[in-house]
Amino acid sequence: MDLRLLRIFSTVVECGGFTAAQAELNKSQSSISTQISALELRLGYRLCERGRGGFRLTEKGQHILKASKILFGALDAFRDEAQGLSARLVGDLYLGLADNIATLPAAHIDAAIARFYRREHDMRLHIVVNSPTELELAVIDGQLDMAVAYFSRPLPTLAYHPLYTEEIGIFCGRRHPLFAVDRPSVEQLKASDWIKHGFLPADQVLPVTPDRTSAIAHHMEAVVHGVLAGTHLGYLPAHYARSWLENGQMRAIHPATLRYEVQHSMITHAGRPQSEAVRAFIDDLLAEHQH
Known part of the structure; x- marks a missing residue:
């Protein structure tokens, strides 16, 4: 199975359709449609319905999406394991932040990012700004590696580290x-x-x-x-x-x-293994808020 086609399919689903996925994939709608059709041909069944009625996953498409996420997670775990043999940090890091904290003197997010980028790395940092509730859900769902905001009450699946x-x-x-x-x-x-x-x-x-x-x-x-x-x-x-x-x-x-x-804290998933890059950024974030 072509992993590239599976990733394109997963991105289309996350974006909500072919049109919305064009910018994310940097591909034309016709190109995306052709590649999804190629994936369906290899599998032998339709994954999604598209047309005037909008974009909708078939029942088999829902199963393939779920299996793809498991596969991508296994690949990420393998990458992290292999990367652990090297001192160089690689991959993607997803950080969530509350809005409008850049003017808060006690928040040293920029200093933590600067410290992290002084490490030997080949990383791509993704920064998402959202409400505390959405940040918590994103960390729980695995869309974010960590988030920093004011969280009104602790959730059992998350670990909380007070910062400022x-x-x-x-x-x-x-x-x-x-x-x-x-x-x-x-x-x-x-x-x-x-x-x-x-x-x-x-x-x-x-x-x-x-x-x-x-x-x-x-x-x-x-x-x-x-x-x-x-x-x-x-x-x-x-x-x-x-x-x-x-x-x-x-x-x-x-x-x-x-x-x-209010107390702002960093949250991570309490039961999910962390990559070396995530652990490094957590160390840098905590170090910049110990002053």
Whole structure:
């Protein structure tokens, strides 16, 4: 069986169809279709239905996809085993990050990457930015080797390594009615409309628990849009909001008292073997956050 054809098939499924896979594979739709047809010819049955009804795997296609993932995992394990005989790191490393932590002084992700790239390697680093919930799921599913973010509660299949903390405060946009109020009361804050973090658990303890939340955000940038609109109050990292504070588009509400800190951690899968490259990056990440 041609592994190249199996990888093309797997990529098409991950992208959701031939059209979406063109950019990922750097191939034309007709070329992809020809190669999938060649794979189906070798197997002797159809793997997917494509046409006006959209892209859909057949039942046999689902089995082949599952078997392909097992095969690719075995190949990766072999590669890692063979690579362990050499001092040079090779392969791909998948890192997940929370959004908008580049301005957080305590986050030394860039320093960890720089330290890692000083090693002898032939690596390709993939960096994905997503919400904490999606990052956890991606590590569990094996799509990411590790991730760094604020995770509200531990999951049993993941290992957590604390790295740094982040200060969160309440912010109000210039268009909001409370922007001109010198010291708004807690009652005024609770009665206002808020944009809520979708990744926080329902029992999360906050300095002010709003009575109304007509908007939900799964990324910090989405919270900023709600706050700048003047329609909502929102919790934001103090470091991230600094530029809007300085140009007068936002103000912090009672920053000395109505604030809290969250712990950012690195997560890995607790039961999955790690390649030498992943272990090296973990060492570099932990070393840069021990200061």
